[in-house]
Amino acid sequence: MEERLSAPVEGLIFDIQAHSVHDGPGCRTTVFMSGCPLRCSWCANPEGLLPRPRLMVRASRCRSDGTPCVAACPYGAIRVDPAAPLPPIFDRTLCATCDAQSCVSACLNSALEVSGRRMSVRELMRTLGRDRDYWGPEGGVTFSGGEPTSQPEFLLAALDACREAYIHTVVETSAHADQQLVLDVARRTDWLFVDLKHMDGAAHHCGTGVGNEQILANLVNLAQSSRETRVVVRIPIVPGFNDSPENLRATARFLAELQLIEVNLLPFHRMAESKYAQLGLEYAHAQAQPPTGDQMAGHRRLFSDAGLQCYVGAETPF
Numbered sequence: 001m002e003e004r005l006s007a008p009v010e011g012l013i014f015d016i017q018a019h020s021v022h023d024g025p026g027c028r029t030t031v032f033m034s035g036c037p038l039r040c041s042w043c044a045n046p047e048g049l050l051p052r053p054r055l056m057v058r059a060s061r062c063r064s065d066g067t068p069c070v071a072a073c074p075y076g077a078i079r080v081d082p083a084a085p086l087p088p089i090f091d092r093t094l095c096a097t098c099d100a101q102s103c104v105s106a107c108l109n110s111a112l113e114v115s116g117r118r119m120s121v122r123e124l125m126r127t128l129g130r131d132r133d134y135w136g137p138e139g140g141v142t143f144s145g146g147e148p149t150s151q152p153e154f155l156l157a158a159l160d161a162c163r164e165a166y167i168h169t170v171v172e173t174s175a176h177a178d179q180q181l182v183l184d185v186a187r188r189t190d191w192l193f194v195d196l197k198h199m200d201g202a203a204h205h206c207g208t209g210v211g212n213e214q215i216l217a218n219l220v221n222l223a224q225s226s227r228e229t230r231v232v233v234r235i236p237i238v239p240g241f242n243d244s245p246e247n248l249r250a251t252a253r254f255l256a257e258l259q260l261i262e263v264n265l266l267p268f269h270r271m272a273e274s275k276y277a278q279l280g281l282e283y284a285h286a287q288a289q290p291p292t293g294d295q296m297a298g299h300r301r302l303f304s305d306a307g308l309q310c311y312v313g314a315e316t317p318f
């Protein structure tokens with residue numbers, strides 16, 4: 001692991017959001033890293049799933065302008081249907097999300113954007129440094145995604161750079177990652193948010209595309225390792241997937257046995273729906289309703305009854 005750190009590394013980052021107040025203490029800057037081994041059907045950041053930049057098309061901004069994007073693409077990935085000229089048709093099998101991104105610069109209506117940019121740790125630190133005055137004494141930087149551990153060299157190097165600069169760090173992870181890597185990350189950060197989506201392996205696979213064995217093993221490891229890093233287990237409450245009392249009780253029992261006592265329940269929401277359209281993806285939860293306040297209160301009771309500290313939504317005390 002240390003050997004990997006000696007090589008210069010670049011990360012692929014799809015967003016850097018200043019003034020974030022829900023993902024750790026104080027006012028923070030959240031760094032969203034591309035690439036994730038999971039495929040949760042409700043994912044709020046679908047533009048960060050793949051380990052490469054993604055073209056996003058805001059069809060509502062398309063105007064009758066002669067469609068200069070069509071001629072600009074050297075891969076022939078954009079064409080016009082004469083019967084319905086706008087928006088043009090973007091063939092994602094042909095789009096190489098090329099470095100030139102000539103379609104983006106050809107579009108004068110800001111209808112096109114490429115999500116995901118490579119940057120070095122040094123460049124990231126320069127960007128973060130601009131926000132430092134806003135963080136106050138408690139704030140800092142949160143690494144999210146995508147899945148930050150899917151870019152291990154960059155994540156570890158960025159965490160080291162933050163520590164050297166006395167910047168408080170939080171990492172949000174699915175924990176579907178190599179066990180030593182998760183421990184290395186835990187050693188370098190002040191705080192970990194670890195997702196746990198379902199206790200049943202088959203159901204977990206059905207909802208996320210991967211089993212839960214590695215995640216459960218990582219939670220056991222984290223529980224047994226030094227407690228200098230605060231660990232908060234985050235559970236997205238997705239109606240019809242993991243919100244049964246049986247599953248939530250089993251989750252609470254597992255965490256109570258590990259003495260991982262802080263749980264943050266995050267109610268499902270549909271705020272990412274427009275991003276799926278911009279990426280040309282189907283959104284599987286268009287008809288799903290977010291859980292009500294009463295339902296979330298009931299879920300919280302299940303965890304409190306197991307002796308856990310349970311926070312709903314943005315309630316986590318920082």
Ligand code: SF4
Pocket residue numbers: 055072073074075076077078094095096097098099100101102103104
């Ligand atoms: S990103 Fe490149 S390959 Fe993709 S549509 Fe635009 S110009 Fe074509």
Ligand code: SF4
Pocket residue numbers: 061062063065066067068069070087088106107108109110111112
């Ligand atoms: S994507 Fe941009 S350049 Fe292409 S048709 Fe729409 S507005 Fe015009």
